[in-house]
Amino acid sequence: DTGVSQDPRHKITKRGQNVTFRCDPISEHNRLYWYRQTLGQGPEFLTYFQNEAQLEKSRLLSDRFSAERPKGSFSTLEIQRTEQGDSAMYLCASSWDTYEQYFGPGTRLTVT
Amino acid sequence: DAKTTQPPSMDCAEGRAANLPCNHSTISGNEYVYWYRQIHSQGPQYIIHGLKNNETNEMASLIITEDRKSSTLILPHATLRDTAVYYCIVRVYNFNKFYFGSGTKLNVKP
Numbered sequence: 001d002t003g004v005s006q007d008p009r010h011k012i013t014k015r016g017q018n019v020t021f022r023c024d025p026i027s028e029h030n031r032l033y034w035y036r037q038t039l040g041q042g043p044e045f046l047t048y049f050q051n052e053a054q055l056e057k058s059r060l061l062s063d064r065f066s067a068e069r070p071k072g073s074f075s076t077l078e079i080q081r082t083e084q085g086d087s088a089m090y091l092c093a094s095s096w097d098t099y100e101q102y103f104g105p106g107t108r109l110t111v112t
Numbered sequence: 113d114a115k116t117t118q119p120p121s122m123d124c125a126e127g128r129a130a131n132l133p134c135n136h137s138t139i140s141g142n143e144y145v146y147w148y149r150q151i152h153s154q155g156p157q158y159i160i161h162g163l164k165n166n167e168t169n170e171m172a173s174l175i176i177t178e179d180r181k182s183s184t185l186i187l188p189h190a191t192l193r194d195t196a197v198y199y200c201i202v203r204v205y206n207f208n209k210f211y212f213g214s215g216t217k218l219n220v221k222p
Contacts, residue, residue: 042197042199042212042214042215043212048209055208098207100158103156106153106154
């Protein structure tokens with residue numbers, strides 16, 4: 001049973017650097033979601049894909065953030081010119097249509 | 113999506129039932145109640161969801177009041193591994209995102 005996987009699990013980067021995270025969803029799931037979670041808060045929605053199409057983006061997703069899901073399978077989330085405020089846990093989830101979402105373990109980003 | 117109100121923390125003795133309340137007084141007729149939990153440093157885990165009838169699965173039971181303005185998640189025999197933050201979420205079924213809120217930190221004590 002392979003759930004949602006994310007890579008890397010931890011990333012430390014210096015302010016101004018670019019980072020990219022990868023998410024591999026459950027194989028038969030057609031929807032993929034990205035959330036961000038800061039300490040002590042619940043996850044906040046960033047964006048979602050149905051197959052390869054990015055259908056919704058939160059206003060939290062500034063122009064420094066870009067997400068792709070090129071073949072409708074894995075997805076990448078890139079943050080350009082990182083800032084200290086980008087430090088957070090980045091969570092990926094997948095679902096079949098509108099059924100319940102299954103989350104990965106997250107990538108913890110620390111910007112120094 | 114309707115907002116939810118949950119107590120910030122609760123304690124429960126190991127082996128006893130844990131009853132986690134959630135208020136969703138502005139819920140609409142087409143909004144479902146979902147429960148997720150997040151164990152420290154892990155991604156959220158789906159527990160259960162329902163519309164208006166009570167639901168039960170291998171993890172928990174969900175009791176929704178008749179007016180649907182509140183619900184209770186019941187873990188029948190809490191273990192130390194159930195220590196987590198529990199999120200109550202209401203969502204229109206075909207909407208795509210969850211609004212998590214701050215949740216309830218459940219501490220299961222030996």
